[in-house]
Every structure is written in structure tokens, then in C-alpha cells.
Amino acid sequence: GENVEQHPSTLSVQEGDSAVIKCTYSDSASNYFPWYKQELGKGPQLIIDIRSNVGEKKDQRIAVTLNKTAKHFSLHITETQPEDSAVYFCAATFRMDSNYQLIWGAGTKLIIKP
Amino acid sequence: DAGITQSPRHKVTETGTPVTLRCHQTENHRYMYWYRQDPGHGLRLIHYSYGVKDTDKGEVSDGYSVSRSKTEDFLLTLESATSSQTSVYFCAIKKTGDTEAFFGQGTRLTVV
Numbered sequence: 001g002e003n004v005e006q007h008p009s010t011l012s013v014q015e016g017d018s019a020v021i022k023c024t025y026s027d028s029a030s031n032y033f034p035w036y037k038q039e040l041g042k043g044p045q046l047i048i049d050i051r052s053n054v055g056e057k058k059d060q061r062i063a064v065t066l067n068k069t070a071k072h073f074s075l076h077i078t079e080t081q082p083e084d085s086a087v088y089f090c091a092a093t094f095r096m097d098s099n100y101q102l103i104w105g106a107g108t109k110l111i112i113k114p
Numbered sequence: 115d116a117g118i119t120q121s122p123r124h125k126v127t128e129t130g131t132p133v134t135l136r137c138h139q140t141e142n143h144r145y146m147y148w149y150r151q152d153p154g155h156g157l158r159l160i161h162y163s164y165g166v167k168d169t170d171k172g173e174v175s176d177g178y179s180v181s182r183s184k185t186e187d188f189l190l191t192l193e194s195a196t197s198s199q200t201s202v203y204f205c206a207i208k209k210t211g212d213t214e215a216f217f218g219q220g221t222r223l224t225v226v
Binding site: 001004006009032034041042043044045046049089091099101102103104105106107 | 118154155156157158159162164170172173204206213214215216217218219220
């Protein structure tokens with residue numbers, strides 16, 4: 001079946017440095033790629049997303065890039081801060097019956113070291 | 115918060131017993147989802163609903179059933195709980211035409 005692979009599973013970076021999380025997807029028809037952040041004890045929350053007709057999108061310290069040919073997309077966080085510590089999930093759409101659903105990566109635990 | 119309440123937040127139950135988890139929304143969104151979250155697997159869709167009495171299976175629906183008799187409530191039932199159903203369960207809602215899903219705070223279910 002379709003899947004999304006996410007790497008690394010854990011990422012530890014020094015405060016102020018950049019963090020990059022990568023995902024690959026299998027369904028060439030996928031056209032929407034969100035990133036969610038999950039803080040401890042809470043549900044995931046959307047932080048940024050990108051559609052297949054765009055190669056890059058930025059929102060302050062966060063950016064997402066998409067390479068449709070290679071079927072991979074990445075989350076970039078610059079100038080990391082302690083509040084960036086969380087689990088990050090990527091996802092991609094895939095067609096299930098007559099609807100589109102999201103298939104999720106396994107998550108990356110980001111640790112920001114002071 | 116997006117007006118989603120999951121109940122209970124924590125539950126311990128015995129193998130073979132029925133369990134029902136509730137998701138309640140105040141947003142009047144059309145779409146509601148039940149996911150389970152397990153280490154190394156991310157979020158996996160169990161069932162979803164696209165309207166009152168309209169539900170469909172997700173990728174891991176075996177052993178689960180759902181019901182949606184009102185727009186605001188989406189119930190997930192484990193007819194006979196097994197240890198493999200120990201997990202954290204998340205409900206999510208989505209508005210028609212939107213792409214963003216809003217998640218509840220989760221229910222931690224332990225089957226002993």
C-alpha cells in the first residue's frame with residue numbers, strides 16, 4: 001500500500017541551529033503535504049503545508065520544500081528555540097475509495113539543546 | 115482549541131470487554147476522524163465520517179466500529195478489546211473545502 005517514510009526518528013540540535021526533517025512518499029498522485037507539530041500531551045497541530053504546484057513555502061522560521069520528481073519533501077526550521085521541541089509529523093494525501101485521506105509519517109522527535 | 119472534546123482522556127480496561135470512546139465537537143464540521151497513534155507508526159486512520167450516519171473504513175478498521183447519529187458526536191467502539199488495541203486514540207475534525215484537520219487531546223487506552 002501507499003506509505004510515507006520520515007527521517008530521522010529523533011533529531012537533537014543546539015539552540016539557534018537549524019533542523020531539517022525529511023519525508024518521502026510513494027503515491028505519485030499525492031498533491032497536498034502538511035506538517036503537524038505535536039507537543040507533549042496534546043493533539044497534533046498544523047504548522048505549515050504545501051501543495052504540489054509549489055516548490056517551496058515559508059512562514060517566518062519554518063519552510064517546507066517539495067521535490068515532486070523525487071517524491072520527497074522536507075521541513076526546515078531555522079534559529080531553533082526551546083519551544084520548537086516537539087514531535088513533528090509529515091503527511092501526504094492518497095486516494096481511498098472516493099475520498100482523499102492523509103497517510104502519515106512515523107514522526108520525528110526534535111530536541112533543542114540549550 | 116478547535117472545540118473538540120474527547121472522553122474519557124484515560125481508560126484501563128480488561129481484554130474482552132467493550133469500550134466506547136467519544137468525540138464531541140462544537141464547530142459543526144462535516145468531517146470527523148478517528149486515528150490511533152503508536153510509536154513507530156505515526157497516525158493511522160481507523161474510521162472516518164463525512165456526515166450523519168455516513169461513515170467509512172480507514173486503513174486499520176478491524177476490531178473497531180463507529181457511529182455518528184448527530185453532527186457533533188462521533189463514537190468509536192471496540193466490541194471486544196484486545197491488548198493490541200492499547201494505544202492513544204485521536205479524534206480530528208475538518209471543515210468541508212478546508213485541508214486543515216483539528217485534533218482533540220487524545221484518549222490513552224490501556225487493555226490489560
